Amino acid sequence: MGESNMLVSILAAAVSSGTPILFAALGELITETAGVMNIGVEGMMLVGAVAGFLASVRTGNLLLGVLAALLAGGLLALLHAFMCIALKVNQIVSGLALTLFGTGISGYLGKSMIGVPLPNHFRSVPLPALSRLPVLGPVLFNHDVLVYLSFVLVPAVWYLFYRTRPGLHLRAVGESPETADALGVNVFRTRYVSVVVGGMLAGLGGAYLSLAYAPSWIENMTAGRGWIAVALVIFAVWNPLRALAGAYLFGGVEAMGFRIQALGLRVPSFFLKMMPYIFTIVVLTVITASSSKQSSRAPQGLGRPYERE
Amino acid sequence: MSRSKKILLVVAVLLALVGAARLNSQSYAAEDKFLVGWIYIGHVGDAGWTYAHDLGRQYVEQQLPWVESIYVEAVPETSDAERMMTELARKGCKIIFATSFGYMDYVQNVARRFPNVLFEHCSGFKTADNAATYFGRIYEPRYLSGIVAGSMTKSNVIGYVAAFPIPEVVRGINAFTLGVRSVNPNAKVKVVWTNTWYDPATEKEAAKAALDAGADVIAQHQDTPAPMQAAAERGKLGVSYNSVMTQFAPDTIVTGPIWNWGPYYVERIKAAKEGTWKTGDYWGGMADGIVDLAPFGPMVPENVKKLVEAKKADIVAGKFHPFTGPINDNTGKLRVPEGTIMTDAELLSFDWFVEGVEGTLPN
CATH class of the missing domain: 3.40.50.2300 (Response regulator)
Structure with missing residues (x-):
C-alpha cells in the first residue's frame, strides 16, 4: 500500500473512530453551556448502546434502535437534571452515580444480548459524486449515515449557539442564570432541555458503537470514551468546532499508532497508546492559548445550581 | 430535608439500583x-x-x-x-x-x-x-489455528491483534506463528498491540491497521469479536479466540482456539x-479437552482440515509438542536446539518472538 493510501486510511479512521466521542462531546457541550456539569456521559453512552442494540435486534429496524438510544440516554439525563436542577444535588456526585448506574443497568439489560449478532447494521453509504473526490472522498464521504448526521450536527450546534436567540438564552443561562432570569428566560426549563438533549446525544454516541462501528453488544463496550468526551469539552473550551477537531485528532492519532506498528517501525506500543491523549491535549491547548480571551473560558455558571431569590 | 441529606439519599438510591442490577x-x-x-x-x-x-x-x-x-x-x-x-x-x-x-x-x-x-x-x-x-495449554489449539491461517493466506501477511506484552500473549503469538510457518515458511505475522483486553472500537481499529499493511488473515487475543468484524468488512479471514465467535462473522472466521x-x-x-x-x-x-479448536468455517478446504486433524491427533496422543526445536528467534538466532522441547518454566516466562514475527516487545 502506497503512502498516500495509508494517509487516506488514517484520515478515514480518524473520522469513524472519532465519531462516538464527537456525539458524546457535543451533548456534554450543550449541557455544560447551559451551566450543568454531567460527568455521567460514560453511563449514558452505555445505556444508549444497549438500548439501541436491544431495539434493533427485537424489531429488526436500525432507526428504531437509534430512537431507543436517544430515548434511553435522554431518560438517564433527565434523572440527572432532576437531581441537579430540582434537588440541587452536587453535580459531580450525581454524575458519578449516573456512570455507575448506567454501567450496571446496561450490563443487566444486555445479558440476553451477549453473542447475539445484529441482523443488520449501519453500513457505509458512499455519497454520489462526492465520494469520488480524491482524498476527501474516501476520508469524508464514504461512511455510514450516523457519521453524516454528525457532520450536520456540528455546524448546527454552532449556529444554534452563536446565531439564534434560543442559543443566546442557553449561553446566558450558563453564564449568569440570575441575569438570564431577570431578562425573562426560563432558567429551569432551559437547563432541563439542554441536559436531556445532551444525554440523547451521548446515547447516540453509544449506539454508534453498538450499531455501526463494532456491531455487537458487549458489557462496558464504551471503554472510557465517555470520560474522554468529558475531558474533550474542557480542552475544546466549549466550542463545537474545536470539539470536532479534538475528536478526530484523537481518533486519527490512535489510528496512526496502530499503522506505525503494522508497518514494523520499532516504537514501543505503550508510547503509541499515550500519543492520542498527549497530542489532543497539546494541540487544543495551543489553539486555545492563541485564540482571543473572550472565547477561552468556562461558562461562569457551570456546576452552580440556580436558586430563585 | 437538608441539602446533604438529599445528596445522601440520592446516592443511596442510585447505589441500591446499581447493586440490584x-x-x-x-x-x-x-x-x-x-x-x-x-x-x-x-x-x-x-x-x-x-x-x-x-x-x-x-x-x-x-x-x-x-x-x-x-x-x-x-x-x-x-x-x-x-x-x-x-x-x-x-x-x-x-x-x-x-x-x-x-x-x-x-x-x-x-x-x-x-x-x-x-x-x-x-x-x-x-x-x-x-x-x-x-x-x-491454549497454545496447542493456537498452533493448529496457525496451520489454518498459514494455509489460507494469499498475501503471506497475517495480522495478529495482540492484547498486552506478557508471557501468556507472547506464547500465543509464537505458537500461532510456528503453526503458520510449518505449512508456509514465507508467511509473516505482523503484531499490533492494543494494550487492551476489552475495547471493541480500539481492537477493530488495530485490525484495520494490520489489514492496511497487507494482512489477509487476522488473529486476535482480546475478549471481543471486533477484530473479526474488521476482517469481515474487508472480505478477509479471521482466527477468533476464547469462545466460538462464528455468529459475529460467519463467512470470515476459519476457526479459533477456545476454552472449555x-x-x-x-x-x-x-x-x-x-x-x-x-x-x-x-x-x-x-x-x-480443557482447550480446543472452534469448528472450521465453510471456507476451509478439506486438505487443510485433514492436516489440522492429524496434528491435533498427534498433540492429543503426546507425540507432538508445538515448541520443539529447532526454533529461531526473530533475529535469526537459534534459541531451541533441534529435538529439544521447551520446558513449562520457559513457556511461562516467554519474552522473545520466534522467527516470522514482526513486532516489538518492551525490553
Missing part, C-alpha cells in the same frame, strides 16, 4: 444441594474470558443436578476478593473457583481460614492442601463430593 442473577442455596462458588474478574457478558468460565459453570449445573452454583461478577483483585470468598465459604460452598490471576494470595488467606473448604485458583502458582491451581472449562469443573466437583479431591497444579491441554 449486578447481583440479580445469584441463586441461593437449597438445603440438600452441594454448593459451589465462582468469583469472576469480569462480567459474564464479556463474550470472552469470564463468559467462557460461566459456560463452564452452566455446564456443571447441567451435568450435575445435585450442584447448586453461586457466582459473583466483577470482583476486583483486591481484599474484596478475600471478602467475597469468605462470604461464599460462610454460605456453605464446598468448593470455590477463583478465576483470575490476581486472586492468588487472597485464595491462600481464605484457604487457611477455611480448611474444610476446597479452593481452585485459575492461572496462579501457589497451592495449599486445600487449594489447587488450574490452567490450560466445563469438563474440568465437573471432574473436580465430583471429586470434591466423593472425597477424592487432591491439590495440585493442573495445566491441561487438548488431550483433556
